[in-house]
Amino acid sequence: MKRIIVQTAVVMLFGIFMTACLENETELEKQMKQDDKRVLAYLNDNNIEADRHSAGMYYESINTNASGTAVLEESVVSFFYHISTMQNGGYTEMTLDSLNPQLYYHEYNYSLPNAMFYGMDMMRSGEKYRFYIPSYLAYNSFGDPEFFPSHTNFVLEIEILDIQSLDERNALELTQIEQKMQQNEWTGAETTDSGLRFLLTEQGSGDEVQANSTFKMHYARKYLDGTLIEATESDSPVTIRMGYDNLVPGLEEGVLKMQEGDKAILVMASELAFGTGVQVLPAALREPLIDEGWLYPWHVIEPFSPVIYEVEIVEVL
Incomplete structure (x- = not known):
């Protein structure tokens, strides 16, 4: 019971989703190559033209807003989302309550999947982007039979509604x-x-x-x-x-x-x-x-x- 009332600490995931269950860097590099290959195959099979982010994911802009407020360090972002696995018939989830968007603090290690940080970092209020995420920027070796297997790649759509300071x-x-x-x-x-x-x-x-x-x-x-x-x-x-x-x-x-x-x-x-x-x-x-x-x-x-x-x-x- 005591564990439920402890004070919040700074999240220090230390890249756990990047390295868990991988014995060495060679295995990580191998998994990253496999993920990249599967993401590219998904894009090609669905005739999707997307740009590659330096972190390794791909993205496409659906709505842009050059006059919107940029997401900066320590921004509080409210947003709608739709996330699904790349596998046909896989898990999917989205914002269900339009009056209660999700909230996110823009710092590295404050979001899962980690790709959300890289995606938000390039967005402004009023914009909508779709991201194609390899497992090494998501949940890597984590899997759950009710949701998805390990090394699952994702499609994440984000629409930013508002950006606030703390x-x-x-x-x-x-x-x-x-x-x-x-x-x-x-x-x-x-x-x-x-x-x-x-x-x-x-x-x-x-x-x-x-x-x-x-x-x-x-x-x-x-x-x-x-x-x-x-x-x-x-x-x-x-x-x-x-x-x-x-x-x-x-x-x-x-x-x-x-x-x-x-x-x-x-x-x-x-x-x-x-x-x-x-x-x-x-x-x-x-x-x-x-x-x-x-x-x-x-x-x-x-x-x-x-x-x-x-x-x-x-x-x-």
Whole structure:
């Protein structure tokens, strides 16, 4: 349980999808040549004229927008997508909710497949590109019987809707949080200097949580729309040692305002929770990648997600 509430760390995949299960550079080079050959065959068989990117993938522009905002380092990109395997009858997935585009933080190692970074790097807002991706820029040796086999090549279509700075994204999240507070009639909530919304819903009478405390708590973590992400079992509170079990900043700030017996609602922007995260396409692959150890457990949270914690301090030890 503790693994689910740890603080987000910088993603350091170190090219794991480039080298996993390959014994040496010679094998990698051999696999890359095989991938390139299969991608070219796909393009030729489908009469597709595409340009080759220096990273190894191919691309074609569907819609261009010379006046659009360029994707730069640390940009927050909102986009629609369609991804499919190159095999006939293979796996396919796309944006289903036009009101909720995907979000992506533009830095290397913040997206899977890695080819997304190279693709976004050449795009502007309002543009739509299609990318033909060899497995060495995607999931390489990873395979799952429900999705695709190892060394699968992909076709990824991306349409960029908007580009924001981190400050602009945070301001938008704070607006969304304010709307949620009003919608749920969570009146009387305290807004701290960090932007955390703290609402005490039940007053306890026990010891206060201190910076060096060990305590037991129940919690439910939800997305801002109320969708449950995870919760403790009713008979199994989680034990936390402050300073050892790294809580996300907003949760740590919140519990330090509580005492044994307290119940509270904490609402926080992503910068106080799980931050930029990692964008994963296909999106349904996120949990299998976590299960197999290819992503950290906290990457279950979508990028730039404000969250709600419902917390009860059961006992201060």
